[in-house]
Amino acid sequence: MSVAATASGRVPHYLEAGKGIKSWLVTLDHKRIGVMYLWSVLGAFLLGGLAAILVRTELWSTGQTIMDANAYNRMFTLHGAAMVFLFIIPSVPAALGNILLPIMLGAKDVAFPRLNLASYYIYLVGALFALAAIAFGGVDTGWTFYTPYSTSDKVANTAVMMTFAAFVLGFSSIFTGINFIVTVHKLRAPGITWFRMPLFVWAIYSTAILQVLATPVLAITLLLFMVERTFGIGIFDATIGGDPVLFQHFFWFYSHPAVYIMILPGMGIISELTSTFSRRPIFGYTAVAFSSVALAIFSFLVWGHHMFVSGQSEYASALFSFLTFFVALPSGVKMFNWLGTMYKGSISFASPNLYAMAFMFLFSIGGLTGIFLGALSTDVHLTDSYFVVAHFHYVMMGGTIFAFFGGIHYWWPKTFGVTYNEGLAKIAVALQFIGFNITFFSQFILGTRGMPRRYFNYPPDFEELHRISTIGSYIVFAGFLLTAWYLIASLRKEKNAGDNPWHSVALEWQTSSPPPVENFVETPKIKHGPYDYDHPDAAPLVLASASSNRKAS
């Protein structure tokens, strides 16, 4: 490792290379594109979060609280669509993945830098259409746009604009996926074999396969939806022999793999955090790597578990249910390997690792409650109840969003060269973790008692639990506002984080922070894996001595 020796100080880092707004808008540097994605997806997170707070506030009491039923329907649709299409799907891959993937591979950039920038602008165009759909009255179908309701006259034509937005956003995702697959295959630095790639890269790679192969099916589905609504071709219209359930099949053929587009990158982050903050090699590296690939493959075979009550054949349901349980295997492999990594490690309670541990706790609950929903007999009772809402929030928010913020905190010094206020960060994690459990555990109980999802009104018996849930959501919101505050405040500070504040042996920390434009002063030659804390060459603290084959004493 002769990289870091010359890196610090001499070469300008990527934030200094070019000043002014134009140097950002036309940049081809993957790190700058990643940073632009980061701010954009965080903006979408704020939008979706505000909508969530308004939804929870409306549910404070029975009947109308702050908005009428129609506004409420639009609000939860806005929350779902913004969170799924504008925030979670691009969050980890397009923001952190863009910033880190080439550095982790010792590459100078992604394979197609122009396509990368194009994908960002396509994302912006999609976001503008989504905002326009909201401005022109919003959509009240829920983020799933189910037919026949969404093709009926009851739904305003803004539905076409909103689905067009999702259609466009899909291509942004596809282009990111193509770029990452090619980068992983063709741009690894000498010495980075497949099994020396960080597990974050394995996760992003598996995600990219899903993005490339599943997203086009959503694209054609939404296109058919738009054609159906505009010309009435009847594919989803039962009155002339079409089939509204076909829409569900097509939609979930994408949207179940999309669940893994959302969670796999988060799992990749957790692998990085667990190893770094336990100061131990990751336990069962190969198993964790292949579990990502296995999840990507299984995710194509289980979409029917969203349709157990849709009227699909019982045989199909039984098969989908059976296959769904297989998803638990690779997820379990990951969970136990993370625990195995932490076992007897020297565990640090730095804020990124607090996020990682919160992830493991919350994702376990999310995953285990998924088994209730994958089983036919219980699902029939729990379908479309708050139990489902709580389940996927435990997975998507407790899983992906906690992992994403863990990753943001971990790589913040790498990306911007600054450190944030660690004390405030710990308080923020605590608020988010406690608030999250208050919000959504109460929803598990509501769901088992029969509270249906997406309902504007409910019986007075449920008011107490709804209020607990709403209070929890305010605590989460406060936690995220605190995070926004200290992260933004940190950017005004001097860049004195140091190149490797966490003393990691992973490659991305062996260049300066922030990295130079082409990431490394010279192409690194890699002699060990990203988690080899016991490897003689892996001595991050003495790298500055530039003696590449020095043995740790």
Add this chain to the structure above:
Amino acid sequence: MSGSHHDNPYLAHHFDTPRQQLEANKLGIWLFLGQEIMFFSALFVGLMIFRSWYPQMYHTAAHELSVPQGAFNTIVLICSSLTMALAVRWAQMDVPNNNRTVFWLCLATFALAGVFLVVKYFEYSHKIHVGTLPGKFFDPSNPEFPAALKQFDNAKLFFGFYFCLTGLHGIHVLAGMGVIGWIMVRARRNEFNSKNFAAVECVGLYWHLVDLVWIFLFPLLYLVG
């Protein structure tokens, strides 16, 4: 910065060798083609599902499509694949005036694509004329509406798929003509040689996929009905 390879004007700064760049470009286009196949696949699946539900209607409706015109277009596209493949081969060769040959072969491909669209135009206008159209434009009251179809009130489903599939394919043909035109402009500038031909190869692969989609569309819509 190291990198003597910056002497090579065709090599982007983030690649180490021309071979690495070529392989990256090819993998990229193959992934894009994979995405295209998935894009069309849902329509094909939908077509086959409804065909199995309404075989009689499909059978009758498919008879309204013109097999000679579809067959002619199939031959046109196969020929265009040949001219495109030859263009790729010539782009890779370091012989004098190879760019001129690339240009003419691409022009031939472009012209064949145009012929395909003209035939498509005649097919479409016939359907507009007799009212066998998708959705709300489907018009059994049209005096020239095919009599055999009148008993099927869901025949618009078939024409919905016909127009969606052939329309999307037509848009891909147009996009193909666009990128072939771009190759022609670059061939005019003498850009292609054994060190720099990835663009022609990638456009060629895309064009073959467009042909391949049609080769599946033609029997599924026109013949097996």
